[in-house]
Amino acid sequence: MEPNLSGVPETMLWTLHNRASECRRSDGVLRDPDCLRIYDAITYDYEASFGRANASHGVRSALFDAEIRLFEKHFPGGTVVNLGEGLETQALRLADLDLDWLSVDVPPAIATRERFVPEAPRRRHLACSVLDRSWMDEVPKGPTFVTAQGLLMYLPDETIDPLFRDLAERFPGGWVAFDTIPGWFSRRTTSEQGFRLTPNYIAPPMPFGVSRTELPKRIAAVVPGARVREIAWSFPRGLSRFVFPVFRLIPVIGAHSPAIWCVELPGIPPAQD
Numbered sequence: 001m002e003p004n005l006s007g008v009p010e011t012m013l014w015t016l017h018n019r020a021s022e023c024r025r026s027d028g029v030l031r032d033p034d035c036l037r038i039y040d041a042i043t044y045d046y047e048a049s050f051g052r053a054n055a056s057h058g059v060r061s062a063l064f065d066a067e068i069r070l071f072e073k074h075f076p077g078g079t080v081v082n083l084g085e086g087l088e089t090q091a092l093r094l095a096d097l098d099l100d101w102l103s104v105d106v107p108p109a110i111a112t113r114e115r116f117v118p119e120a121p122r123r124r125h126l127a128c129s130v131l132d133r134s135w136m137d138e139v140p141k142g143p144t145f146v147t148a149q150g151l152l153m154y155l156p157d158e159t160i161d162p163l164f165r166d167l168a169e170r171f172p173g174g175w176v177a178f179d180t181i182p183g184w185f186s187r188r189t190t191s192e193q194g195f196r197l198t199p200n201y202i203a204p205p206m207p208f209g210v211s212r213t214e215l216p217k218r219i220a221a222v223v224p225g226a227r228v229r230e231i232a233w234s235f236p237r238g239l240s241r242f243v244f245p246v247f248r249l250i251p252v253i254g255a256h257s258p259a260i261w262c263v264e265l266p267g268i269p270p271a272q273d
Contacts, residue, residue, distance in 0.1 A: 002043045008154050008204045009109045012086025015057040017046040022058025029236050030058040034089040038116045049201040067177050067262050072097045075143030083130045084151035091123050104135045136170045142272030144171040148178040153206040161222045168223040172267025182256040183209040213255045225266035
């Protein structure tokens with residue numbers, strides 16, 4: 001299958017490239033045969049566009065998996081809403097959990113996803129922008145976990161606070177997991193030169209960037225009473241495994257690095273439908 005993707009939807013192939021590489025390793029942090037099935041079925045020169053694969057997105061997926069498993073221990077029978085999911089196969093990796101799944105993404109992304117991950121009795125797809133709040137009406141009443149892997153940085157900064165306000169209003173007691181990039185990197189992607197990942201690929205602009213020290217303050221101002229947890233992560237091997245955690249501890253400098261978060265929204269989850 002040859003994908004017909006561009007802009008932000010094309011980034012689903014970037015993250016697929018990195019996850020698949022991690023899955024193939026005997027010492028990889030992610031085990032996902034469906035990821036490899038999809039990767040091999042797509043005719044695309046991944047390395048020409050994205051370069052040599054790294055562990056970053058595999059690590060991120062594994063950490064999000066762990067958060068969802070923790071959520072399910074507290075709220076079996078709840079719903080996971082994957083925003084901007086692309087070709088992530090989290091619902092298949094975590095099929096042993098007592099959860100319903102709703103994947104929300106723009107139409108081109110959903111059309112590509114459905115070639116490889118069809119809907120199932122507890123797994124639905126919705127072709128809809130995250131900024132169109134109609135997707136919230138499709139979420140069943142009950143405990144809700146919202147994921148936004150590699151999504152928020154592509155949204156305009158002015159849309160972030162209203163999104164969290166609406167999440168808190170619609171899903172009291174829900175959990176929201178997402179990742180962020182620092183402001184300096186956001187500015188690089190939105191500059192005239194852009195962020196050229198390889199000679200053949202320039203990443204889409206990422207207008208939302210925030211420091212690790214600022215993000216908790218921003219959430220607290222928007223959603224009083226929310227509990228903000230930063231999820232510690234590092235590379236699983238090589239020199240970066242040791243250097244990255246130390247770098248993050250350096251005052252000022254460490255605040256301006258990528259981060260992964262889980263926000264527990266205030267309130268009590270409603271009874272399930």
